[in-house]
Amino acid sequence: DSGVTQTPKHLITATGQRVTLRCSPRSGDLSVYWYQQSLDQGLQFLIQYYNGEERAKGNILERFSAQQFPDLHSELNLSSLELGDSALYFCASSLGRPSNYGYTFGSGTRLTVV
């Protein structure tokens, strides 16, 4: 157990729908990062939050959004889902800058859009 909790583990939904993925960071970690991993693809950085504030954005679609709550858990919202959104979505957390404090991944949420 890495200490980073992601729910649900699996999600199957239809095109056009909206889903919310949840991440609880490791105790004490302030930063949360979201990544998307599609078949045959590496991990694509989506977005980062630090202590409730957005810090960095990667290749995140406008249909996707995220937030980090006061208790530091984070949610990734995916709307108007398309077949191509089917992927593994990982959350990672760190206390601060990963080079100083490390970077821990959760087990991911597997999203299947049908």
Next chain:
Amino acid sequence: GENVGLHLPTLSVQEGDNSIINCAYSNSASDYFIWYKQESGKGPQFIIDIRSNMDKRQGQRVTVLLNKTVKHLSLQIAATQPGDSAVYFCAEIKPAWGSQGNLIFGKGTKLSVKP
């Protein structure tokens, strides 16, 4: 632009042999590199890291080499075991003002260990 890529998509080795997984990066400003192992159905697991002011770092059965001249990173696994079978990713962090530093990943190398 940034590019962290892996030279080989798959690598097959015999149990007990040493494995070498390579990675090329293009951002000379990156100051921190990590190797991750990802087993099927699991999240990436930290293996070893190295800062740009170092050229070698050793862990338990693993060694990471950094060659900044040619922007090359490698992971060496000694006495490879069946449990080492997984996809291995290298990742870099480039320093950015005001950012905590997000990792940029390569596509991964699948290591298969034959018993």
